[in-house]
Amino acid sequence: MKLDEAKKQFIQTWGTLGSEWGINRTMAQVHALLLISSGALCTEDIMQELNVSRGNANMNLRELMNWTLINKELVPGDRKEYFVAEKDxxxxxxxxxxxxxxxxxxxxxxxxxxxxxxxxxxxxxxxxxxxxxxxxxxxxxxxxxxxxxxxxxxxxxxxxxxxxxxxx
Amino acid sequence: MKLDEAKKQFIQTWGTLGSEWGINRTMAQVHALLLISSGALCTEDIMQELNVSRGNANMNLRELMNWTLINKELVPGDRKEYFVAEKDxxxxxxxxxxxxxxxxxxxxxxxxxxxxxxxxxxxxxxxxxxxxxxxxxxxxxxxxxxxxxxxxxxxxxxxxxxxxxxxx
DNA sequence: TCAAACTTTCAATTATTTCTGAAAGTTAAA
DNA sequence: TTTAACTTTCAGAAATAATTGAAAGTTTGA
Structure with a gap:
């Protein structure tokens, strides 16, 4: 299987599992995306990868931070916020x-x-x-x-x- | 606290917990009701206690049976079906x-x-x-x-x- | 101080889930 | 059989949850 297809399936599967357990589907998908990304992603990246609006991406990123499942990461010389998931x-x-x-x-x-x-x-x-x-x-x-x-x-x-x- | 008030709170609490964990609120409430009832209840009883329609009661009772969390109980000389929850x-x-x-x-x-x-x-x-x-x-x-x-x-x-x- | 870059908010919309109730289906006693 | 008691189904309605996107808010570098 190709990486892109595998990523899609993983994100989709994790989103479904999340919603079966009472977790917002998009929140689970954002988490999944960050879990399998090698580096930090910004809001824009997440909007593109998951096809969601800025508001939605922002709200779920904030919620994942409340859960302390992800962290902000600063990239020197860039004003955007980047996010990384705990991988362990x-x-x-x-x-x-x-x-x-x-x-x-x-x-x-x-x-x-x-x-x-x-x-x-x-x-x-x-x-x-x-x-x-x-x-x-x-x-x-x-x-x-x-x-x-x-x-x-x-x-x-x-x-x-x-x-x-x-x-x- | 009075029994009736306590029952209501229990059913409400269990319903909320259920929906937080991806289980239909009414299904959780029907289960809660049967859990704290001393005897078997029929569909009519459940409709009254929980203020839900016949269709809703029926569907959630069936679903609880699929989960094997409740069982039908026959009352001699009565055509209605009665239900009891596993209490352990x-x-x-x-x-x-x-x-x-x-x-x-x-x-x-x-x-x-x-x-x-x-x-x-x-x-x-x-x-x-x-x-x-x-x-x-x-x-x-x-x-x-x-x-x-x-x-x-x-x-x-x-x-x-x-x-x-x-x-x- | 300004304005561009970026983040957050939230009212309105859209999607999803759940519920209703009447009609159709089933069962069993007479 | 017939019929009354009871159960199941399901299309439409209602309730709930999630999403959008534009405007407001914030920050930072020049």
Missing amino acids: IWIIAKTIARERKRREIKPVLKVLNSLKEIEGDKKDKEIKAFTETVGNLSNFVDKMDKSVDMMLKADENWFFGAILKMIR | IWIIAKTIARERKRREIKPVLKVLNSLKEIEGDKKDKEIKAFTETVGNLSNFVDKMDKSVDMMLKADENWFFGAILKMIR
Whole structure:
């Protein structure tokens, strides 16, 4: 396969995966493009490669910076901003895990905890079903949360080493 | 807090989380409703509780059955279909992991593998950047995939036990 | 200080996803 | 059979999310 065709397919695939996981398709595509580029790209480059407007490119670049998945890079003698993506997949994975945890899991945990105590007869079938499910869920999400914390502290080889050792 | 208010909040929260992770809000809400119900519910119940149309309720119930997160339940002497959700959070988590893996990760892995071989000068900067990123990514997704496989085979206590032991 | 180069904003538009509800389809008891 | 109870389908409507592009804002070098 030719490089250009492969790039297109990669960008397209990554964009689709992103939108299946609740990430704006274009944001995923911009990220994909930067991931496979050898050097830094400017807004203009991204507009051209992905056929998107200036506003769209700008907004998604900004968002990727909020996620700390990409960085600005200054080119001496040029006023334009250039962007590079972090290339280390382990760091990327940890960054995404950290961000989604912070933005999405933490708020849910807070709500779940606030729902553990319900007024009324503890023997009531409906109340029992509710508190039981909420309790189990809160418990489970807590454990998941702690597992992610561990992964965030770990080193890639150590982590996958330990995980894969568990299979044997 | 009163049960009714708590139920509403739970359903709302779960729906929001679902849509942040690429799952139809109503599907997540129907699932939430069944998760905290003590008994089986019929389509009519769900339409009322969630204020959705018959078509919508039906479609999302069917989809939840495709995910094997809920089951039909027959009530003797009643022609209506009733639905119950699997309540074991560990089983639910494994089911979701299995399904997303099958539907979303597997296809991506296939594409990534097909993109590993690129025509042209292996020393070329662009080609090198591309094959390196794709290679690393494919490698990483592979390891993730295997980790999920392990989790799918594991028992909850054993799994979290082993994971949490890794921290110490 | 000016103006060119560049970035950001945002109201309006477009695209995508989801939902509705009536009609068609199915099933089972009489 | 027939028919009433129930489920499924799907075209159009509504809701939501993403995108555009021109104007406003900012920065920098001369």
